[in-house]
Amino acid sequence: LINNKVNLGLTKSLNLGIKRAKGKYIARIDADDIALLERLKIQYDYLEKNRDVFLVGSGAYYVDENGKIITTRKPLTETMDIEKKLSILNCLHHPTIMFRHEEFMYREKFVYAQDYDFYLRLLSRKKNISNIPEPLIKYRINPNAISWSKQSKQKCFALKAKEFYHQRLKCGKDKYDQFDPNKILLIDVENSTDEFVLKSEIEAKFKIKKFQDVRKLCKKYFKNYGFFNKIAIYYLLSFTGKRFFDSIRKVLFS
Structure with missing residues (x-):
């Protein structure tokens, strides 16, 4: 140990x-x-x-x-x-x-x-x-786990991993040595209006049943980017409550 x-x-x-x-x-x-x-x-x-x-x-x-x-x-x-x-x-x-x-x-x-x-x-x-x-x-399924509570930043790091992979395919090496993780870690998720961050946070909050937060984030998304079908669905489903959510979670996240 x-x-x-x-x-x-x-x-x-x-x-x-x-x-x-x-x-x-x-x-x-x-x-x-x-x-x-x-x-x-x-x-x-x-x-x-x-x-x-x-x-x-x-x-x-x-x-x-x-x-x-x-x-x-x-x-x-x-x-x-x-x-x-x-x-x-x-x-x-x-x-x-x-x-x-x-x-x-x-x-x-x-x-x-x-x-x-x-x-x-x-x-x-x-x-x-x-x-x-x-x-x-x-x-x-733990609401406090990294995979749920830090999903936006996790996805940003995942995109960077994929970027490095394609660099290696093309050039034989990647630019990891030049990578500054603080550019991702210092993102202010709570106040961000970045489309990618908003989508990630809406999905994460929905998965852990923080429906009030989902509605707040959806409204911010609509204000900045207009209506988008998937985000509108998250917004509507956030009003349905825990029982209905549990019945569809197997379909959405299995």
Whole structure:
């Protein structure tokens, strides 16, 4: 057990764990998620059998604050399909992954979306990625988690990871050394009128049922950019209440 004396942040903590690990494989999970009993064995056996695969993820059960299963996330399983999808968006579930311990590190300027940058760099190095279709963890939907509460900045970092990936495809290297993460970290999300930030915040607030905030953000969006069908739908659905929201969440976010 590694107990940081100061808060290093997620990315540096991940790298510290990798540096100190002595095993053959690295398995990832978050503190409020639950690994199913056979998770490590199933992924270990998979990597032992498939020596050409560097990293393997899995499906996941999405559970609420009380541990009740909301829906099941079924991942892509074919390497080519995963590679094609990753070039567009992050289709892997970070807490499910296990990978070979070869001193491959996360890049520490990526305060958020460090996993997406990690996967895209694996693609650049011709490392194979796969998924086991069955759910091997229970992923808790937590309103305070980074994936919900910092979604706008997370998406900005994800766009930067994808930009670097395409730079490597074109030139063989990227401009990570010139990247200043503070240009993203210092964005004033609360007062921003940037269209991308507003869309991201509306989606994030809707997912965690902060419907009053959704309506406020939608009105700001309408004022600056006019009516947009998807934003108008979020606005209307924000009046329907928790019961109706729960009934459609499986459709929208599964």
